[in-house]
Amino acid sequence: MGSAGSADRYLPDTVQQAVKILVVGDFGVGKTTMIGAVSEIEPLRTEETMTQASVGVDDLAGLDGKTTTTVAMDFGRITLSPYTALYLFGTPGQRRFWDLWAGLGEGAVGALVLVDTRRIEGSFEVLDQLELRGDLPFAVAVNHFPDSTRHSPQALREALDLEPGTPIVNCDARSRSSSVDALIALVKHALATQKGPS
Amino acid sequence: MSGEYHDSAVRPYVLTQGRARPTRNTVGLDTLLVVADAGKPLPPSATRQARDLLRMFGRLLSLAEAAAHLRLPLSVAGILASDLVDSGHLIARSRIPEAGRPDLTTLQEVLNGLRRLS
Numbered sequence: 001m002g003s004a005g006s007a008d009r010y011l012p013d014t015v016q017q018a019v020k021i022l023v024v025g026d027f028g029v030g031k032t033t034m035i036g037a038v039s040e041i042e043p044l045r046t047e048e049t050m051t052q053a054s055v056g057v058d059d060l061a062g063l064d065g066k067t068t069t070t071v072a073m074d075f076g077r078i079t080l081s082p083y084t085a086l087y088l089f090g091t092p093g094q095r096r097f098w099d100l101w102a103g104l105g106e107g108a109v110g111a112l113v114l115v116d117t118r119r120i121e122g123s124f125e126v127l128d129q130l131e132l133r134g135d136l137p138f139a140v141a142v143n144h145f146p147d148s149t150r151h152s153p154q155a156l157r158e159a160l161d162l163e164p165g166t167p168i169v170n171c172d173a174r175s176r177s178s179s180v181d182a183l184i185a186l187v188k189h190a191l192a193t194q195k196g197p198s
Numbered sequence: 199m200s201g202e203y204h205d206s207a208v209r210p211y212v213l214t215q216g217r218a219r220p221t222r223n224t225v226g227l228d229t230l231l232v233v234a235d236a237g238k239p240l241p242p243s244a245t246r247q248a249r250d251l252l253r254m255f256g257r258l259l260s261l262a263e264a265a266a267h268l269r270l271p272l273s274v275a276g277i278l279a280s281d282l283v284d285s286g287h288l289i290a291r292s293r294i295p296e297a298g299r300p301d302l303t304t305l306q307e308v309l310n311g312l313r314r315l316s
Contacts, residue, residue, distance in 0.1 A: 015230065015291075019300050044262070046227070070271075078315070080307065084304070084308065087228050177316050184313065191306065
């Protein structure tokens, strides 16, 4: 257990509402790094159990044809105002975790998709799925690793085949200000989406 | 010993009397909860996990945080917390409606809050 006094863990009693943003991406793409960079609490880990119909693994899955997967999610918190707390949930992007999104995405501001340019193909599926769902505003943040090549946002937009309205920003997930800027790009997009065209 | 999952001799859903879903679906991972009446005792039959949860919500906290601190699976914590709301031990603060999006006022507040950080 953390040594921080339990007094530090609580929210101010004035807080009336919580909002959430999903930070989506493959393992190792920097989700927890980003959450840790902006969170006011030490990032916490929670576990959710997913039961899903097994596809293609029936031989291993037992008689009922279902598998149970435990998914660990790291999350953090920012108290944005005396009334509002923001939670950031790191959400795995791989296809087998998509069932999890249905619940997580409910009422969310949107999703920030973290992309590693050294493994860009790992992002195709998750972006396709978000575009297909259409109900969760999302923005793309390209996390720059020391050994990753810099690409222009336009080149990345084309490589990722993003829709014209989808924001794409560069970021350094280790940096608080850079990560906050990426979150701002998402929230601005969510606002514009909510307001609708025109 | 070093695993991230701390197993228990009691299977998770024994704690929830076999239920995999809360009695109401208003308690989600981002629901803020706080004790309703600190003096109200739990029935003697209450599980240790329910007691731990009630104690954890002595002040305002989200369900996800309480679950993480207590190392309870999120779904189990949700069912137990939902029961404690039903029994009048916990109060849930407002939550963004199911399947809805935060309204413009909320989004603007989030944006302003983030800008103050940058």
